[in-house]
Amino acid sequence: AQSVTQLGSHVSVSEGALVLLRCNYSSSVPPYLFWYVQYPNQGLQLLLKYTTGATLVKGINGFEAEFKKSETSFHLTKPSAHMSDAAEYFCAVSEGTGANNLFFGTGTRLTVIP
């Protein structure tokens, strides 16, 4: 069975500072991993995904994440925060087989301080 843990339900950073949102997963098989962003009153938008191949994946809006199998982690980073990055971020895992269901973490709300 899969599960996702997002450390820190709220993260605040200053504009221009590094953004680091943490995600750890558990999976019985090699996972597929995803980060989604949700702006207020909107649906979820895919930021980036890891399926196979290169473990450092780049996504939209300057975000990237690194799959570390030994640490069962998939942390999301951005070198310099922008005010428009303020949103809720969800990490998700899929087994990558069968019905490809996504299991989501509880989310991290990012606040960017001017």
Place this chain on the structure above:
Amino acid sequence: EAGVAQSPRYKIIEKRQSVAFWCNPISGHATLYWYQQILGQGPKLLIQFQNNGVVDDSQLPKDRFSAERLKGVDSTLKIQPAKLEDSAVYLCASSLGLAGFRAYEQYFGPGTRLTVT
């Protein structure tokens, strides 16, 4: 291309009433998902369709929730009768299909916020 459409965007009902939500996926997307997102939590899958067939409904409370996807395009999710704990955002998502990496790219609609009083 047009995104996933959902209606209504907001709904307020009293407990024991019934409610229905509608979803129109992205054209050509064979797989459709309904998620429930309770405040402060991540989305939880309720039901997944492949064309007009159910792939997974193991998390759907079947005593009160039902869903259908006639003709393999639009879908409706119904709750009857509603309980207070059903207050949540109901998200619809679609993807190209079950096979291949693109299958894991789920596109979400804006959701329907349900308040049960």
